[in-house]
Amino acid sequence: MSCSAIYNEYDGIQHDYTRKQGLVWEHVFLPxxxxxxxxxxxxLWNAVEEAEKTKDSRLAREFxxxxxxxxxxxxxxxxxxxxxxxxxxxxxxxxxxxxxxTDGHNPHAHIMLTVRPxxxxxxxxxxxxxxxxxxKDGEERGFTAxxxxxxxxxxxEKQYQYKVGKKKAFMTPSAAEAQGLERVSxxxxxxxxxxxxxxxxxxxxxxxxxxxxxxxxxxxxxxxEQKGFDERIDxxxxxxxGKNEQPTIHEGxxxxxxxxxxxxxxxxxxxxxxxxxxxxxxxxxxxxxSLMTIAQNTVLAIAQSMEHMRxxxxxxxxxxxxxxxxxxxxxxxxxxxxxxxxxxNELVAQIKATQKEKxxxxxxxxxxxxxxxxELIKLxxxxxxxxxxxxxxxxEKERQILLIGENDDEGIKxxxxxxxxxxxxxxxxxxxxxxxxxxxxxxxxxxxxLEAQAVKLDQDALMDARRAFHPMEEERAASAIHxxxxxxxxxxxxxxxxxxxxxxxxENRVVTQYxxxxxxLGQKRDxxxxxxxxxxxxxxxxxx
Numbered sequence: 107m108s109c110s111a112i113y114n115e116y117d118g119i120q121h122d123y124t125r126k127q128g129l130v131w132e133h134v135f136l137p138x139x140x141x142x143x144x145x146x147x148x149x150l151w152n153a154v155e156e157a158e159k160t161k162d163s164r165l166a167r168e169f170x171x172x173x174x175x176x177x178x179x180x181x182x183x184x185x186x187x188x189x190x191x192x193x194x195x196x197x198x199x200x201x202x203x204x205x206x207x208t209d210g211h212n213p214h215a216h217i218m219l220t221v222r223p224x225x226x227x228x229x230x231x232x233x234x235x236x237x238x239x240x241x242k243d244g245e246e247r248g249f250t251a252x253x254x255x256x257x258x259x260x261x262x263e264k265q266y267q268y269k270v271g272k273k274k275a276f277m278t279p280s281a282a283e284a285q286g287l288e289r290v291s292x293x294x295x296x297x298x299x300x301x302x303x304x305x306x307x308x309x310x311x312x313x314x315x316x317x318x319x320x321x322x323x324x325x326x327x328x329x330x331e332q333k334g335f336d337e338r339i340d341x342x343x344x345x346x347x348g349k350n351e352q353p354t355i356h357e358g359x360x361x362x363x364x365x366x367x368x369x370x371x372x373x374x375x376x377x378x379x380x381x382x383x384x385x386x387x388x389x390x391x392x393x394x395x396s397l398m399t400i401a402q403n404t405v406l407a408i409a410q411s412m413e414h415m416r417x418x419x420x421x422x423x424x425x426x427x428x429x430x431x432x433x434x435x436x437x438x439x440x441x442x443x444x445x446x447x448x449x450x451n452e453l454v455a456q457i458k459a460t461q462k463e464k465x466x467x468x469x470x471x472x473x474x475x476x477x478x479x480x481e482l483i484k485l486x487x488x489x490x491x492x493x494x495x496x497x498x499x500x501x502e503k504e505r506q507i508l509l510i511g512e513n514d515d516e517g518i519k520x521x522x523x524x525x526x527x528x529x530x531x532x533x534x535x536x537x538x539x540x541x542x543x544x545x546x547x548x549x550x551x552x553x554x555x556l557e558a559q560a561v562k563l564d565q566d567a568l569m570d571a572r573r574a575f576h577p578m579e580e581e582r583a584a585s586a587i588h589x590x591x592x593x594x595x596x597x598x599x600x601x602x603x604x605x606x607x608x609x610x611x612x613e614n615r616v617v618t619q620y621x622x623x624x625x626x627l628g629q630k631r632d633x634x635x636x637x638x639x640x641x642x643x644x645x646x647x648x649x650x
Contacts, residue, residue: 409571
């Protein structure tokens with residue numbers, strides 16, 4: 107991240123990233139109690155490595171902060187320096203920060219933070235302490251090693267495992283001695299994860315994370331305001347902000363590289379669809395709100411508002427149906443590949459188990475004496491049987507690979523990755539379906555409110571006015587859908603959307619009356635008088 111060369115004392119490897127591009131600025135921030143030599147990041151992170159003893163230790167905490175494109179490098183540095191000093195360094199963390207801006211359109215900062223608190227003399231504190239579960243008068247309580255020294259004077263005892271008949275049980279040494287039981291473990295009973303350092307516990311809490319995110323949003327917005335920009339950021343999710351829009355997903359470098367080469371990336375395509383849906387959603391909601399505000403108690407105004415709202419609901423219904431179709435397609439693809447992958451995984455597991463069993467038999471055969479011929483014959487037969495089973499399983503595995511549509515195990519890895527991506531897309535699509543369903547329900551409620559407002563009006567005049575606006579508004583809805591969905595536009599879906607909206611609003615009668623009136627007007631315009639035609643006689647059947 108810092109585009110530097112660092113020697114890792116833990117594994118003895120020299121890591122050199124000096125040729126990496128996109129670094130704008132880097133710096134190491136230290137609290138007052140930290141050793142001065144840690145200003146050199148190699149010494150800082152090697153000290154972090156040295157303090158951790160377990161192989162799965164967490165070495166650092168990373169924050170990735172998007173930087174406002176409205177600001178320049180100097181403003182970014184000032185903004186980050188103030189935020190890091192107040193939120194992290196003053197709280198006892200060491201911070202290693204680097205600003206990246208590879209393509210000039212995505213400035214962001216990587217902030218690496220130490221996870222162990224520092225004591226006043228500059229040494230690392232513990233993350234957790236072992237907590238022993240001690241007993242006194244039937245009460246069980248946890249104590250750290252330091253606390254136990256005092257608790258022991260008050261009669262608290264540690265618990266150890268003792269053999270009680272055929273079972274093992276935890277009890278105090280005094281209780282076990284009275285029963286003459288034998289200790290089977292030297293390790294006392296303790297809590298599973300120990301007791302967290304209070305500072306570490308606070309740093310790891312979700313509440314603290316929310317505070318850090320809120321503090322970053324406040325700092326950025328204050329800076330933008332001071333520089334005269336109207337843009338603002340919000341650390342809260344769309345749901346917390348009360349927005350119904352669908353957030354986009356992270357595209358990543360690989361997806362953008364594919365797009366530059368002219369290859370459509372699934373992630374970028376999904377984001378484009380989400381953005382189109384959100385733009386359309388904002389537009390439709392704004393129009394509905396505007397219509398509800400300006401609608402007056404006149405037949406013409408309310409008729410236009412009702413038809414306009416109905417047209418907007420057609421757009422919403424189209425979005426919902428399109429999302430449901432996408433969901434169905436994704437589920438179909440998963441259902442076609444997932445069972446085959448499961449079968450492949452079962453075969454791989456069987457092959458591994460058979461190979462393990464065969465290997466064990468070969469080892470056993472080596473230990474059998476030549477003076478045990480029957481045992482050798484039996485083992486040889488079993489090994490031969492294992493070999494045949496392996497060949498059959500491998501052949502079945504190759505056949506399964508071909509059924510999946512791949513050529514080798516590497517292809518299977520790609521299929522698994524594709525299924526994972528499809529499941530991620532399915533989750534996103536489910537959210538779109540839920541959001542569109544909720545939006546459509548709200549729109550139906552608003553329509554019924556407007557319908558109730560028109561109860562006192564002349565219903566025949568209202569119906570005539572709605573018929574006049576009906577075709578124009580439906581055409582507007584179709585044009586809006588075609589504009590935003592482009593190649594994904596489907597005439598069958600728009601007809602289904604109209605039908606769904608009619609059912610939701612109970613509007614089938616209105617549509618039927620409109621069509622009937624339209625047909626009658628057309629016949630009168632062409633001078634055609636409607637007469638019932640006599641039925642034609644059936645032709646006589648021909649006989650040979």
